[in-house]
Amino acid sequence: YPESSQCAEAEAKKTNMSLGYPTLRPQPEGTKTLKVPAGPYGVPDLMLHGWNKTHAGSGLVSAHPLEYSEKTWLSHQQKMDMVMLRNSQGIHAPLRLTMEQHFAQKVFFLVPSLK
Numbered sequence: 001y002p003e004s005s006q007c008a009e010a011e012a013k014k015t016n017m018s019l020g021y022p023t024l025r026p027q028p029e030g031t032k033t034l035k036v037p038a039g040p041y042g043v044p045d046l047m048l049h050g051w052n053k054t055h056a057g058s059g060l061v062s063a064h065p066l067e068y069s070e071k072t073w074l075s076h077q078q079k080m081d082m083v084m085l086r087n088s089q090g091i092h093a094p095l096r097l098t099m100e101q102h103f104a105q106k107v108f109f110l111v112p113s114l115k
Helices: 002-015 068-069 073-089 092-110
Strands: none
Touching: 068 073, 073 092
């Protein structure tokens, strides 16, 4: 009966198919953990490593967990819209919409009165 088990696995994969939606909350790829070497008492040694490496204002880490989410909100929303269009109307809908947006941006550069 190995053939029937393989068919059952293939059928399970078909029914558990993902629709390709991006996650609702994008993962913060831009945040990094700041690793500061600690001194002998567990606090950073400012004389050896400097002040810029010991605080978050140096630009190495985000100030708030929502900062990355807010920066990427528009592109993430557009991705979700395109995936929803693809799943509801087919691949032609997001392709056509992207093509129209691309050509509309080119027209604005050619016609000075539309700027």
